[in-house]
Amino acid sequence: MGRAPCCDKNGLKKGPWMPEEDDKLIAYIQTHGPGNWRTLPKNAGLQRCGKSCRLRWTNYLRPDIKRGRFSFEEEETIIQLHSVLGNKWSAIAARLPGRTDNEIKNYWNTHIRKRLLRNGIDPVTHAPRLDLMDLSSLLSFSMCNPSLLNLTSLLKTQALLNPELLRVVTTILPLQDGSTDLSLQSLQENHSRDPDPATGSSEEQPSVPFPECLKVGDVLPNSSGLNDPVPQQSLASPMLLCPDYYFPEIDFDQGSNGLDEKMFGIDSFRSTPVSGSTPMTSSSTMVNTSSEDENGQSCCSNYLLDLKSFDMGCFI
DNA sequence: AATGCGGTCAACCGCGGAATG
DNA sequence: ACATTCCGCGGTTGACCGCAT
Known part of the structure; x- marks a missing residue:
């Protein structure tokens, strides 16, 4: 025979924990230490399964858990570790003292992942992707580096790009003809006076100036x-x-x-x-x-x- | 004030590997 | 060796909250 079942699921409480339940769990673990999750609920007088107790303790009640917003350094560490480890949240958490895997996972999904997508970075591969990049980033990229962005080939390979992006690409494309030197200059000149193809607005990029007219040969x-x-x-x-x-x-x-x-x-x-x-x-x-x-x-x-x-x- | 919507995050679910008898 | 259960993990859900309409 194997082990006895960890708990009888019938009649056990689910859902949010009450303060009294937290108190019981904390008091028990302070005396007996964490572990033995199968028998812990019964011994601690809790109508919960061991799994629920373990989660409550490891993700919320543990005294060494750091509360509050993630710092810039923590966020940076998460991004770097994720680029190497992928969705190994427990491995990432092991390198961030005071943070739980659940907390990091939530923070990734609600904050970091969205920001990477917004900035054209694939959150899975961490590689930039034109089809994820927002329009201003794409325009900026194109204008800064016209010789590097082979839009003709992109059009061929990115047939499934969203229509809005496709429109932007086709807008930029004629400017790519001829020498790259000329296109760099013309793009820089056009940037300051062309309306935004995405919005039709002629407003400048907010707060961040276009790189200071670094012309070829400067x-x-x-x-x-x-x-x-x-x-x-x-x-x-x-x-x-x-x-x-x-x-x-x-x-x-x-x-x-x-x-x-x-x-x-x-x-x-x-x-x-x-x-x-x-x-x-x-x-x-x-x-x-x-x-x-x-x-x-x-x-x-x-x-x-x-x-x-x-x-x-x-x-x- | 009521309703809808999106963001956040604690908690649950289900799976795979480890552990046990 | 095998069957059974535990444990830990990643994915998902849903309650709650603030804000906009």
Whole structure:
């Protein structure tokens, strides 16, 4: 014979826990410790099954549970761990002291997942997807990097894109003809005066300015004015093509402790510190980062991210 | 004030692997 | 070795709340 049943389900209470039930459970566990969930309800005088008691304790009553909103660092950790572990909520929770798997799962589904979708990131694969990207992000991406976004091939491969997105793509497409140099300039010029194809509004993007008219051939100033050694950064991700448009709430000064390329499945990238003679090309983009020197002083540096070798496959 | 709607989250459900007799 | 149950996990549900109409 196997074990005896954990509990007789008949006559057992279900639903929300009453304060008196919580008190009984806490008092019992404080005396006897958690575990033995099969016999615990009877011994503690609870009309609940052991499973219900275990859940109540592990997800709510445990004294080491941290309450309140998730911090930025916690959220960042969840995203990074999820990109590696997937929906292994218990494994993620094990790396976040005071948070339960249930809490993390709920937070993912109600907050993080939606935000990733809104920003065009597939919450399952963590790769950017054009068909999930909201229109402003798509436009920003296209305008920043016209040479990288092969819209003709996208149209062929993304036949199932939603009609609204398709309309935007076809709007942009004519501007992609001819040299990329011209298209970059014309897109930048058009951006400031064209109405938003999605809404018909001619309003500018709120709060975040379009990257400061970095034209092909522009020579970038050495804005840092510092001769500090350039730290190796692992910041590259598609959103850095136009960082503020993708994650306006994220502080990119987080540096390599922040979002990294693994999170988005990017294999490699090249970055070049901006010097007084660094030319802007059609496949590069500016990235601003900060680091700390040996005295703990914050140093800002501009990088030129060369995206020639970027694999666009991850966008589809 | 009533109703509808969407967001949140505690709690339940069902499954698979581990444990037990 | 096998049957049975436990345990822990991920997915889902539904009560509750705030807000808009």
